[in-house]
Amino acid sequence: MARIRSQQFLDKVVSADEAAALIKHGDRIGFSGFTGSGYPKAVPSALARRVELEQTQGRPFQVGVYTGASTAPECDGVLAAVGGMGFRMPYQSDPDTRQAINAGVTGYCDIHLSHSGPLVRQGFLGRLDFALVEVTAITADGELVPTTSIGNNNVWLDVADRVILEVNEWMSEGLEGMHDVYYGIELPPHNVPIPLTHPGGRIGQGTLRVDPDKVVAVVLTNAADRNSPFKELDAESKTIAGHYVDFLMNEVKQGRLPQSLLPLQSGVGNIANAVLSGLLDSELGHLTSYTEVIQDGMVDLIDAGKVDVASATAFSLSPQVAQRLNAEAERYRRHIVLRPQEISNHPEVIRRLGVLACNGMIEADIYGNINSTHIMGSRMQNGIGGSGDFTRNAYISAFVSPSTAKGGAISCIVPMVSHHDHTEHDVMVLVTEQGVADLRGLPPRQRAQAVIKVAHPDYRPLLREYVERAAQEANSAHTPHALKAALSWHIRMLETGTMLP
């Protein structure tokens, strides 16, 4: 109870079941949580039990789940598993949630993370009935110390009719002071410039505000975030990371990037994490990061003195590094700033700082379009996340991926991507284990030549064959496509289990 320093909030402490009992079928709930960090640990499970009970009694019970980004099995997972999630936005990566989305049970809106909070503020996605937010502590004057993510919490707390707080005593009180919550965002025409000019800048306050009259329940928890370990770096990831780092070093050499580069952004996942590890072995120093998620690789860069400061909206750590961060939060908060995702992903700030964006992908096509979200055109994987925010506004935008998947049955370089998340207009560099395709300033047919060089050797002749066929069949020599064959690789994969003929 020591974490709740205000009597007004102490009076509202209830069990998770009591809190969950306040929620009705059809309610829209703004959850805390971003890439598995800072999600509520107790009320979602209590709510899932209620959903099950109501459903066994023949009453429908589904809620709308609004988050920062992905949460965890104890939050997204439990609700999806009981069919209790009617609507979901803006990013997820939980297996049960993914299944509910692809089964058509959960309606999923896949939204740029920088748009997600503003769209709710603007009233375009309906009213929020609840905000359900995990915090580290409640201060004596009733403000909230965030935990391991901020995400959309500031927005949910501002706009929701009612608020349920989870106070998680596992989270170190040393996190206090790591966060920078900016309260200068207004609806137009009242907006002003966001005064952030450096990744480490602090322009807000350390705590989240909440109207105490809206708080209807406070629940105590004591649990770590459910973090997954990163895969051991394999040779392929290291090769990809090496190519990307070499590319950056050459930009420095050519005078197109400063010696300490520009702020690094790095998408979620193993390859992105490998890139960070690749930087650890480079000569580069005094680096900065302006990104949405801090992964193990970034913490290692901070520990090694390579990165001076990293800005993000959340952590996504292995259990081991999460423990270290929690134990030494006072030290890490000198090098880490967590912000609301409307700031970490804001086009204004990303473009101003000149971020070097590096994101994973599902597939790219010969003209440099990127599919980040859909397997074979229809099946949702996770969502676009912040990749569009960073890619569109980056100083240099790169996508990294092995050139094949499923043991070579899938080529990650295809004639035409089966779903478009980032278009040719936004993509500067593609990196696979085969090398770097630098697409800057290249017209489409030259882009195709460059992209084919980073495809897997098994698929290069097939891609060249497609290019030749397209040159014959297309109605133009500008972006030649053979429309009958453009999606044939995906069709073949669905029918035969491989893209190879």
Add this chain to the structure above:
Amino acid sequence: MARIRSQQFLDKVVSADEAAALIKHGDRIGFSGFTGSGYPKAVPSALARRVELEQTQGRPFQVGVYTGASTAPECDGVLAAVGGMGFRMPYQSDPDTRQAINAGVTGYCDIHLSHSGPLVRQGFLGRLDFALVEVTAITADGELVPTTSIGNNNVWLDVADRVILEVNEWMSEGLEGMHDVYYGIELPPHNVPIPLTHPGGRIGQGTLRVDPDKVVAVVLTNAADRNSPFKELDAESKTIAGHYVDFLMNEVKQGRLPQSLLPLQSGVGNIANAVLSGLLDSELGHLTSYTEVIQDGMVDLIDAGKVDVASATAFSLSPQVAQRLNAEAERYRRHIVLRPQEISNHPEVIRRLGVLACNGMIEADIYGNINSTHIMGSRMQNGIGGSGDFTRNAYISAFVSPSTAKGGAISCIVPMVSHHDHTEHDVMVLVTEQGVADLRGLPPRQRAQAVIKVAHPDYRPLLREYVERAAQEANSAHTPHALKAALSWHIRMLETGTMLP
């Protein structure tokens, strides 16, 4: 010669042929010009004559053409017609240029207009050998009064090795004071917030700067921009405009937009112009505009006292309205601000102001993806222009189009667009003569239902058939596609001349 108020520049006056003689094969040239306004009138033709002469003597002669956006037959057209344009960026709409691009003679890089100047500044598109810029006058202290567009002129003048100026005496000296050239953009890490908080704000200076030592030639001209008349508004355009205005009025009624709306952006073309005319007949007043191009409809709104101030980077007027603007430039400059396109199209400013974006399109698909550029997947029409800058960062993003083209042979609503310029993540509203599809907050299958309602009745059963087939064949119920049929309408069009079976 009275327009050249500096002796240093008077000394450099030469003929267009003498200026063109300075240019070599392979040179990259930054031209002024944006949507047919403010392009150089004399040197491009002189250069085209040189190209022809060299080529008849067996010597190759091609240049790289960098502009603001589209120019005119006297600029893009003459160079493309003689095969003298090896490279072109970032937007064009000239018939000869389009033909050269689709024939594979001209390599065309289709770039977001807000990216075009910065990419050159960043050194990613090579060095610029020349800036070739039309101006109204040269001041006594050697600064340049722009004409009817600014576009990328500030960037070209800054970065080019050498500068050729055309002083166009046709342009009213009353234009002086209409422009606002911001010189606060730096390369990161030195960028600061752009201090613009209102469409009519002035944050820069009235003239363009140039290093006089770089100026190698000054050419005198006296010619109007080659403006095309807008088509007489037909019933279909009026219906589309009416639907969009009704949609905006309802947003006001629902409390989601202020009474005077938010700054209007309007794409180039007849439908966009019709929307502006539609606003003329509405009750709305004290409107503002933050857009890239001022068309006739906007000038009418200013004349009617409906629009207080309009910000853009260029005009695109009928000959009649161009005359009026030139004759009364002193009056119009109280209501119009012309800016560099890196400011008119800057994500930072667009998002801050909360722009209402309304752009034309070639086709949309059932999930809300938009093709703005390619006919049947391969053939370039004009380019993405600023539509991505505005759409991605808009408060509300809308696309408007008749539901069919070519007398009904083409449906502008298709199962899958044949080229993607704006993805499902960016598109909120589709408007055809059939009505409005409001896609905000809708998951993909619900989006499909809404989109099909604004398709032409002749195509609705075919779209429903596709949706049913996709539900059967797809590997997911999230974004169901029948990959074998997804592009079949375009294939049928290419083979039979109609999308109808």
